[in-house]
Amino acid sequence: MNKSPRKIKKVYDYYANKNVLPNALNPEFIRLLIERGYDRSSDFLDVFMKTYNDGINSWDLDGNLYENNIVDTEISTFDAYKEIVYSGDKENLYLYTVCPFGGASSTYGYPSSYSDGRSFFYFIPEVTKKLIREESNFYLMINYGNEGTLDLHWFDVIHYNAELFNIPLDKIVFIISDFTIKENYEKYCESRKYDGRIKVFPTMWSLSAKSEEYTKLLRDEKTSFNDYHNVCSVVKKDNVDLDTVRDKHFLMFNRRLRPHRYYSILLFNQMNILDKFDISFDFDTCKTYNFDEENYKYHGTDIEFRNKLLKENKKVESGELTKRIIDYDDLPNVWGFNFEQKESYLNSYIHIISETNFYEKGLYLSEKTWKPMGQLQPFIMMGPANSLELIRSYGFKTFDGFIDESYDKIEDNEERFKFLIKEIERLSNIPKEELKNWYKSIFNDILVHNQQVLIDYKDKDKTEIRNEFLGLFR
């Protein structure tokens, strides 16, 4: 397209009663939808996952999940399809969206039991493939914008299938919540000696979503998430007694015990500083990572450090170190939205953001990053390198000076992790009175500022992002 499209329209193949059906879904898996009268609301995702376990989290079950922060998308479903087919509309941009929502592997054909190893390309109707091939304003958009963890081998699958089904690479757009995607994709293509390129675009789904949630909470409005309708709360400026010393140094939420969380809990325990934390973890129900000598190889080479961790891990194996809770006891069923309780944030000074990713490739910030901003807490980021730089690019302020934030530039994951642990240990030795004074000193200038930046984000002019996105199609 040479000029900007009038509208961006999402396109779906199948429409049943009131709902669009997920695009490029293995038809076999619509049985469940049929039994439910094509109703994808409520607990459908849970039922779907239980029925088709095997790592399948299904796709695009919300149809338009969080896409409106990427571009000003008009959801026009099937009518858009007809419009382009029958009228040859060239003014609007049509995006045939496939959303591997939380289930990228199965989308790309793994595990093979999902669809005999076939990727989602197999399940795009031929008529749709033809439109992607032939219509200049009709694109396939793989919308992985809700996730940020990327296995670069998926690009092999995309390139392979594009060739197999004769779909031009430049008619494919890949969206992911990873701000290193462009560089990483380019490097990967060079290493694989690929000629053509798909279009890749990073997005930040979590910021808008959390901005919406905190705005509601600040207005004392109710929030909900899926079937959850918890009564939630947020720390307002007036709630904070700046002169009272808080009980704990740190706040750290851990649900799934991914490696960096697992290791840090072991180390905090080993350092005897867990009593300075409001911290949640559950090695019984949320131990999603199996820590042993073999698996540690993916995360570091320092044998001494590894052995220290392994030694401490015996306390997990023996049941000595099991579980801590902060607010909600049932950790497996705690989610990033509609579980906010201000009390959790009023009892400590520094929020340790235990991001989803640490060792993984890419730069992905989930909703976890924005919690301290919303709840008026300073933070230290246990996440990917350059996270703070990205956070600051949105106008937030961080805490260099009091916290040594040079960790943000340490690309080596093992080194960054060790640096962070040392820094947390240093901070744990700071008297709470001193923390109180520091907190007071930055309260208005940084913490209240950050909360305001966060709630303003949802209304921020997205023209720049939109234009950048549309630039892909020119």
Next chain:
Amino acid sequence: MSGHKINFIYEIETPLGYLPMGYKHIDVPLIFSEINDKSTFEHECPVIYFGRQGYGSPFKKLQETNDFYSTVDSHVNKRLLGQLSDEEVLNDVNLFVITPTHNQTITEKIHTENISDYFTETTKSYLRTYKNFKIVFVDDKEGGLTYTKKFWENLRKVSKELKLSESQLIFITNTANIKEIYELYLKQYNINSFMKCSTIHFQVYDSPGNCILDYFEKSNSPDDLVDYDGVKYSIPYDSELNIKRSKYYLCMNRNSERMHRTYLVRDLIKNGMFDKGLISLFKSPRVDNECKTNKELNEFIGKTYPFTIDYEDAEFVAHLHNFFNTKESWMDTYFSVVNETTNSNKHIFITEKSIRPMIYFHPFIIHGDYGILQKIKDLGFKTFPEFFDESYDTIQDQDERRNFIVNEVKKLCDKPISEIHQLYQSVIPKLIHNRELLIDMASNNKKFKMFYEQVS
């Protein structure tokens, strides 16, 4: 026409259009797979989905395979259930229409499948809640089928399950006496009426009249041929009614698989009338087989057939327009011996075979279902007691009816052909009336109006 708006309601819209109602949901994933494999919106021939041909009917971009949809298309709205507004839900006539396919008749479907399997729970809840939501079976293809106890019981079952009122379950068919058949079932099993049954002669309305008009629009003289789907056809002008003909009768059969047709031809030949008329009868394995044990059949049919009039290729003929061919054979004969699709004593089915003589200005005698002639009269067509003793229509015994018909034909064939010519001249007003009635039946959306009356 005024009154309520009619919506055809569907559960699924696909890249190729609305998925017709009437699929078992267990089959839908396979249907989707098939749709996914189709590479174009424009299909040259009907799409076959999971053994169900004729899928294309409600699909705007697929070839219309079902005449019914061409009748109603411009008069109804097609909507997904979930897209109906509150006002439409409450006030419109909302129909879940199930039509036959080329390889599965409606009666087969109803006989063999659980009807409620066609509907999601959402749809069922609408049917239970709103009396203006209805299930309509439209059998516009067949009419000569057997309606067993099981057929009616399956309909009754869905009526009970979905708590349908009498007006919410409708069966519309070509079968001319469907009401009587239904009432007989109710009486036999002492059951109160739970649905509506009605007849629309889908094959009589619209298509014949439209094609007649089309021919005269496109032709300039009696010698002109008009193209229909690659095949030429012609229709006699009024000015040709006085032309003298060399043969007495025309008896087109082509397909000999239906044995009642073959028996009639056998009897015509046996009575020395083969040369008096034009007869077509193609070869068929069934006839060949029967000839092995039936000496008489072998003598008069097996040894001499096939008989052709216009086309020799059975495969080609099978794809011909049902109503039309070139007029030579019609113009060389004075009357038609119609060998109908069925000759039952239970149902009555008027097909295009009984209509063709009216298009081509032929008086006719019908070897068909018991009572068929009366039903044709009821539609307003004139029949020809001047030619035949029409009491054959009231003879229940099939052999006796056939013998009577053969005898009537023989009586005419025994007369000088000039006398038949005179007789023909005497019924010309009736012949013109019949053809004009066909044209009239194609006007003013009569077929749709009948449909509307049945469903609203």
